[in-house]
Amino acid sequence: MLLIPCPWCGPRPEAEFVCAGEVLPPRPADPNAVGDAAWTDYLVMRRNVRGVHDERWWHVRGCGSWLTLRRDTATHRILANDSAPGGRE
Amino acid sequence: MSAAGPPMTARRYAVALRRLAPRARFEACGAPEDLIAALHAAGLPVPERHNSSIGSDGDVRIDWLGPRRFVISAPLEREEAVGGALEAVFAGFAAADVACVTDIVVTFEIAGPGAADVLAQGTPLDVGSASFAPASATGTELWGVGVVVERPIADPASFLVTVERSYAGYIEGWLDTAAGSGSDLKPGVMLACWRG
Amino acid sequence: MSPTARLAAGGEIDRARPLEFRFDGRQLIGFAGDTVASALIANGVHLTGRSFKLHRPRGIVGAGYEDSGALVHRVRPQPATNLLATVLPLEAGMELTSVNAWPSAAFDVGAMMQFLSALLPACFYYKTFMRPGWNWFEPAVRGLAGLGRLPDRDAWQPVTESRYGHCDALVAGGGPAGLAAALVAARAGARVILVDDGPFGGRLAGDGTVLDERPAARWVTGVVAELLATANVRMLPRSTVWGYHEHNYLTVVERAPRDAPDLDFRNWKIRARQVIIAAGAIERPIAFADNDRPGIMLASAVRTYVNHFAVLPGRKAIVFTNTDSGHAAAHDLAAAGASVTIVDARTEPGQGLLDAADARGIACHAGARVCKAYGSRRVSAVDVVGRSGEMMRLACDLVATSGGWNPAIHLATHNREARVSWSEALGGFLAEPVNGSFRLAGAANGHLGTAECLEEGARAGRAAVEAVGRIAPTINLPATRSEPTGIGPPVWAVAPRGKREKVFIDLSGDVTTADLGLAVREGFDSIELVKRYTTAGMGVDQGKTGNVNVIGIVGGLMNAAPAAIGTTTFRPPFVPVEFGAIAGARSGARLYPWRHTPLTEWHLAHGAAMAEAGLRWQRPRYYPQAGEGWLDAATREARTVRTSVGVYDGTPLGKFQLKGPGVPALLDLLYVNDFAALKPGRGKYGVMLTDDGLILDDGVTFRLDAARWLLHSSTGAADRVHQHLETILNVHRPDLDVSIIPVTSAFANATICGPRARDVLRALDPDFDVDGGPFPFMTVREGRIGGVPARVFRVSWTGELSYEINTAPRHAVAVWDRIMAAGARFGIAPIGSEANHILRVEAGYISTGHEVDGTSDVHDLGLGGMVSKTKTDFIGKRSMELRRRLDPVRPELVGLLPVDPACPVPEGAPITPRGAAADQEGFVSACVTSVALNRSIALGLLRSGRARIGETVHARVYGKIIPMQVVAPVFHDADRSRVKA
């Protein structure tokens, strides 16, 4: 069970969170303005990094914060937590 | 709804488990600054730190459970009064909201020297007195279900566990098992989660 | 009377408490404090079972978890199998038998495997048993494989508890290093958990160590007493740290917890800020021909039997060693009255050792090696090659081997935070933390002297408490006598004289040095491949004693240093752990929650059969009356709704209260249809997609007043929808100012439906007008019914006039009772999900798990008309359009009428062209016997289905072909006049 540094609560057990996957590029403001390939790439492609990547977590059973975690997917080591405490991102 | 249920008997751990009488309960949600302003406007205090609770006049309690979440509770008799006041205050905010959630939850009290041993069977949260000081209140997980755990300032040796009512029978059964009372729950049959 | 091998005095056993037990039918006696192994040896029993593959006689090798296979089967009490005799506490009245032996270890029929052994090198089975086929041979092989036989219905079901724990410092191992570490941390006021798999003290008792000029036990007792008395310390004796997971999360199994006599096990899941691994070291054997004979043991185990258990494992002992600690074992044996010969592989063991042996009358052959053992059920002699090659045959009844010490680094590597390196000095592997999350101390870190172990333990304790911000006290460590701890160059195995000889390198897997040779010869050129080809290290001891020898030998065969060979991966559990201990009390009603509505008790009292309706909610399936099966009941309930009125419990429907200026934009992004213009008091059915253009959920959202909306999700999708909303607001559109309060359980929902629904509602005494004009379809009224505050939504999922009456749960039962009373004169029936299903299919409403299976979009389901023509974007729009543009041929929702009206079609039945055994062109998503039409009706998804109305298509059900007519997907109230009445 990972120990996840919540910006609001401090380090908390993984069981309280939902992992929402790697941080993707932002959703195009106007999806119609991007080409088909760019759109489907945005949807289905994942960097799926072996090593350090950024991912989103939702502290659903704790304080409700969303946070971005920098984690090494090969070791689970957590390198940083880029989220400001409180509020939405 | 009736008063508190009778204490259950425990065998393995010295604990007393009780289902508490319901309190009026309100969820407040919104931007942190709005919520704090709303509490002030309602004449209610804000807890000193995150994940803790503070009492106010008339046995009103304010739990600060998340950046966008407060829970205000009060004796059931004052449900309408407190609810009305909160409604009035929140009506003045465009995006901060309050909802009466009295009936959503059931609260259990776990008291006695074995209380932490019973809770630790279900929650990965550290409820030790150093990390979870009196007046602490936080959302966490208990036996796979989201709950709010509190260490009341009035009786720091006990814990309050508040759980969504639909899960109350399950949590009650687990507390009973964890206390080592050896009673055998029949699966499928709910444990009167609407008892009382 | 004391058994034969029991020493007259000494040991940590309670001679006042003799315990009788049986092994393979023999009545034996031991003492409280014995393990089964020590009691067996005390009774002169060395043969405990038969080996895994070859059924060779096997005995006790170790004195703790490191033993490679002295497994016994417990018949009484608590029937269980594969119990390790060296860690199993002796109990009065135990009845034990050997494993993998029939009828007994002494006379085992399977032993004929030995005669085949020449044919059976490692993995021989890959090379044969191909004709006529493996299935001809497999049953026999399976019968011979496996060790113990799991007890049948009477199998022991241990009572267990699983719990979390938290501490500043977890100390794994309570030998001198661990005790010193724990003491420092405890005195610093840190929260400490000290775990040891035996009684505390580690090797001190077994080694007969002296501390402060007294038996070490005194010091241990004092430290343990202090730690027990310290409030911030938790002592876990007879407990094993069995896994070290990410972020300093450790799993510990506590056996027979003292604070809870009703428990057999407690599994701890501990988050430690600091971890100190002081797990000691495991002695490694030296292998030679027939080194698996009973009576051939590790020297450290022999010492433990003599010093700790006061049993003498043999009267005529050979100690085959290349370590100084082997000499210590010889002295212990001699002091206990055995005649001892040391065979020291080192040419120069050191004059001190030689003199000491001489003084005790112990013969010592330096530069010599044991190369073969004799005896079958117990060792009777060994051949020794002397320094200059001369052969001696020495009679004996015990061989103790000591080939060096392997630090117990297993745990340290579980967590991927350690670097493993080879220590030339030790001839073993060491682990080194790569970040500061844990420390190793004592023998686990390669220190063999007690003084160093104590000091390093204290140092580790200090560092750990300082790392958590405490000030560490200095403590006084006991004085030790310096003991020699020399180790000679490794001797992994003594080469056998003949090729037929078997030199066992992994006793629990029956792996020999020849097997290793074969593997390397065949090109299995890495230690991991050798492991898998020969199974070395895969047996019940997971290579605890033999692995390093295997690595050394493979290195020799491949001309590589052990450092280059490396270890295999150590994995949890550190020792085998009962599954029961891991799961704790989680079973039956405690496996997962069932969620209940306030009405569950009413339903049960009225005979409802309950089932899960999604997200663990329990809802009535049907309410059978006398003599009714489920289908009868469901049909009756559905008919009651069509003809009069029914009521169902709709409480679990997901509910979210939304407020804020961003809500209209949120809803417009969320749903395919337009919501921004929704007026207060009105509701709208909406469908939401995932961004890849497939249906996520559907439901009705109401605008309660100017500021608030109430969004309904389907029962099973509530969590998914909640996360979807949160994702939009936190990731995609943080600019939208919206608050969400989940209020699912804040309302109980009794839904009345049927042509008489309005009459029933009126009879409930509402304080608002219920006529169709003032209270039209898709609107909400807030008010009171019979004085109870209520919110009534006029929506329908049944194809009938319908009202969802929402009240606070505290009123739910009363309101429901009043509905039943008010409806009595119309013959109201409570209805369950089965009747609901019939009604939905008749009305052509889609349902989750049937038509909505995660693969279709709104157009597919005939809801294309809902899709907003004006919005430039909503979640899923771009994808849905893209997909349809590239491939307009889609499965489409249709109604299906089986040509034989009495013929039900199984839900899920594939539709194929003309019913041929060919690719599917659709499937039957739902099929019921309609109460409105009195015939079988179905919904289905059919390729280009809407254009095929009027055609006959065919379901193929295991070769049976069912013709069906394609019709519009609505069988009742096609113009929705009843719903909107």
Place this chain on the structure above:
Amino acid sequence: MQRYSILSLARNALSYHEGWQRVWRSPPLKPAYDIVIVGAGGHGLSTAYHLAKEHALTDVAVIEKGWLGGGNTARNTHTIRANYLRDSSIRFHDASLRLYENMTRELNYNILFSQRSMVDLVQSSSKLRDLKRRSMAMALHGPTYDIVDIDEVRRLIPAMGDLKDARLPPLAGVVHPEAAMARHDAVAWSYARAADSRGVEIHQQTEVTGFLRGPDGRVAGVDTNRGTIRANKVALATAGNTSHVAALAGLTLPLVTRNLQAFVSEPIKPVIDVIANFPDVGLYVMQSDKGELVIGGGADPIPSYRQGCHFQTFEDTVASLLEIFPRFKSLKMLRQWGGAVEFAYDASPIISATPIGGLFVSTGWYGGFKAIPVGGLTYAHLLATGTPHPLAEAFLLDRFTGLRFLLEAGTVAQR
């Protein structure tokens, strides 16, 4: 290739088994090959074998960063089955089963293929509907998946408890008689031996660290820790590591890698004959020929390459195990491990050319042990002919650009 048989065993016994030859050679690495296959797991080796056998292409090297078969092939719970819903999935996996049935003889290597059948216990009506739908779809194409009553399940899995107090009610069963298990390591070794004997080279401890590109942007070879290897075609069979390797060529794929774990008990005498599957709780159990129970559950909920133990997932699996088999409470776990498996966006496999010329992928195999023979057959066809094999036309990468997902009902959670 040295023939294996009882006679050759007996003959070798006379020379104390010192006459056995290497199972695969270890030739020097050449600077160039026609085709380089990256990853010597089951899929890579099977592909190499089929290139040689069906297409007479032997200028092929399989390069492996670790030891042969040490990826998921070493870690999987060796279940082979064909119970799918979509026509193309059923056909593909059925073909694989048929290839497995002949593999021991074809490769002259006993892979311990054992058709013990799989028995699903169904504990919810929605699952029953799902499986019944699969069952009827499978009947269109050959493999059997029979709905049976609960007594039949008890007869087939007598070790089950009575489930009187079970949280989920036992409703029915589904029996898949063709389902089998085979010794996982032996599958890799047998293909290695067969491919090697047909001239393919296998190079262990050779890790791809980059790609060589031609002037036209095509992949022209790979960089490795042992130097550059030129190749006309590079075929990835790198299981959980595919995103990582593809990224070296600048290619992104619709994949997420997660940890899938399994564990074994101590060996005991036979208690379970069939592959017992419990889809409602996400648990399956079988007993290997050595006697240990092999147990698996669901994948970890987070992206992970850690090959370890996600404790909550593991504990859920154990709790479910004991709910169904209370007598296993006193049985001990011997070892627990994990593998990094990758899930495609639609949770179906990918066997395809890529937008980069000369670069091919076979991936998405979170349950791809069963597909090793047919995966190799079809991947080899694609590599050799440039066109997809008829059995694998549904598994091309371009289905994602058209958002034409291949969705097996019940697996949509991946999206």
